[in-house]
Amino acid sequence: MGSYDRIIFPLDLPTEKEALAYATLLSGKVGLFKIGLELFLECGPSIVDKVRRAGNADIFLDLKLHDIPVTVERAVARVADLGVRFLTVHCGESEAMLKGAVAGGAGKVGILGVTVLTSVGADDIRKSGFLPQYAEDMKQLVIKRAVMAHTCGCAGVVCSGHEASVIRDAAGDGFYAVTPGIRPAWEGMGADDQKRVMTPAEAIAGGSDYLVIGRPIRDAADPVAAAAKVAEEIDAGLAARR
Ligand SMILES: O=C(O)c1cc(=O)[nH]c(=O)n1[C@@H]1O[C@H](COP(=O)(O)O)[C@@H](O)[C@H]1O
Numbered sequence: 316m317g318s319y320d321r322i323i324f325p326l327d328l329p330t331e332k333e334a335l336a337y338a339t340l341l342s343g344k345v346g347l348f349k350i351g352l353e354l355f356l357e358c359g360p361s362i363v364d365k366v367r368r369a370g371n372a373d374i375f376l377d378l379k380l381h382d383i384p385v386t387v388e389r390a391v392a393r394v395a396d397l398g399v400r401f402l403t404v405h406c407g408e409s410e411a412m413l414k415g416a417v418a419g420g421a422g423k424v425g426i427l428g429v430t431v432l433t434s435v436g437a438d439d440i441r442k443s444g445f446l447p448q449y450a451e452d453m454k455q456l457v458i459k460r461a462v463m464a465h466t467c468g469c470a471g472v473v474c475s476g477h478e479a480s481v482i483r484d485a486a487g488d489g490f491y492a493v494t495p496g497i498r499p500a501w502e503g504m505g506a507d508d509q510k511r512v513m514t515p516a517e518a519i520a521g522g523s524d525y526l527v528i529g530r531p532i533r534d535a536a537d538p539v540a541a542a543a544k545v546a547e548e549i550d551a552g553l554a555a556r557r
Contacts, residue, residue, distance in 0.1 A: 318549040320346035321519070322542060323375055323493070325529040326366065327351055331358045337533065338370030344542040347400060349375040349527060363397045373400040379429055381405035384415035391419030391426070401425045401493075403473060406460035413467035425470030425491075430460040433475045433496030436510035453511075454478050458485055465490055476513030476521055483522035494518045495527035499545060502531045515545050519552025 322345040326334040334354050341348075348370045354362055355378065363374050376399040380387050387404060394402050404416040406428040416426045431440075431453060441450040449456040457478040462485055464472050471491025474482055479492040496509040497518060506512045507530060515526055528545055535541035 316346075318546040318553070319344060319542070321525050321549050322532075322545055323347045323349050323525050323527045324532060324542070325349040325351055325377070325527055326354050327529050327533065328354060329357060331362060331365065334358075334362065335365060335369045337538070338366045338372075340538060341532070341542060342370045342372065344539055344546075345370075345372065345532075346525070347373045347375045349377050351377040352379075360397055363399060367398070375399065375401040375403075375427075376424075377403045379403045379405055380416065381407050382412070384409065384411040387412050388415035388419035391416045391424070392421070395419065395421050395423040397424075399424055401427050401470065403427050403429050404469075405429045406464050406472070410463055410467050413464055413469060417468040426464075426468075427471050427473050427491070427493055428460060428464030428467075428469045429473045430457040430464075430478070431474070433494075433511045434508050439510075454481055458482065461486060471524070473527075475511035476518030476523055477511050479518060479522040491524045492522055493525045493527060494523035495529075497526045497528045497531065497545075499531055499541075499548060501544065502535065502541070504531060504534070515548035516552040516555065519549050520555040522556070 324345040328334045338348055348366050367374055402424050437450040457474050461472045461482045465486045473493045475496050476494050482492050496512045498512045500514050532538050532541045
């Protein structure tokens, strides 16, 4: 897999026109395009094929499902024939839900379990009823959820760069660690609403397989040049792994 292939660009945009313009611009410069709720709700499922054609790349559908097992299974079955490479489901509390998602996908879509959002920090965990040990060491919570996802047959998980190496140790190669919350040191944008952040080189060196990078590319003066710089950092991160 080349360094560009590891970049997932989220089309966090409000209209089909803008999304297809970015997909065309970044075609060949990133590995996958992510379609999230904003674009999916605006355009409907037909946007998947339009982005795939404009960007000439695989699609990651980020719907972050979380419901009772049968409801998730039936929803994923509606996605299975869209031809997307990955779909997100929250790991949540239930193995049965994750198993339902995998069953609904019928081997046609890789289910990624979202462990703990990169916008969540120790304070959020403390306030939301988890045992204090999970606020002190969020890795423990992320690992539990990653192991659940692995056991249930998910293709991988979404996690921050801080947890990728422990997930790699626990689940081994072939189970994807997909990492958002990426902020290159050179872009000078700050973390925005992200709390568990890393640079592209750090995340890849730590074992992330794919990086989800939105605003640092989307809002750059030259998005193509920003993607190229990220790819250079990915190469540096891969070299540091060896
Ligand atoms: O599932 C995701 O893609 C996701 C999970 C997560 O824990 N954190 C996270 O930021 N994301 C997504 O990754 C993208 C990050 O965008 P930027 O912060 O602009 O790079 C957004 O599309 C988020 O919805």
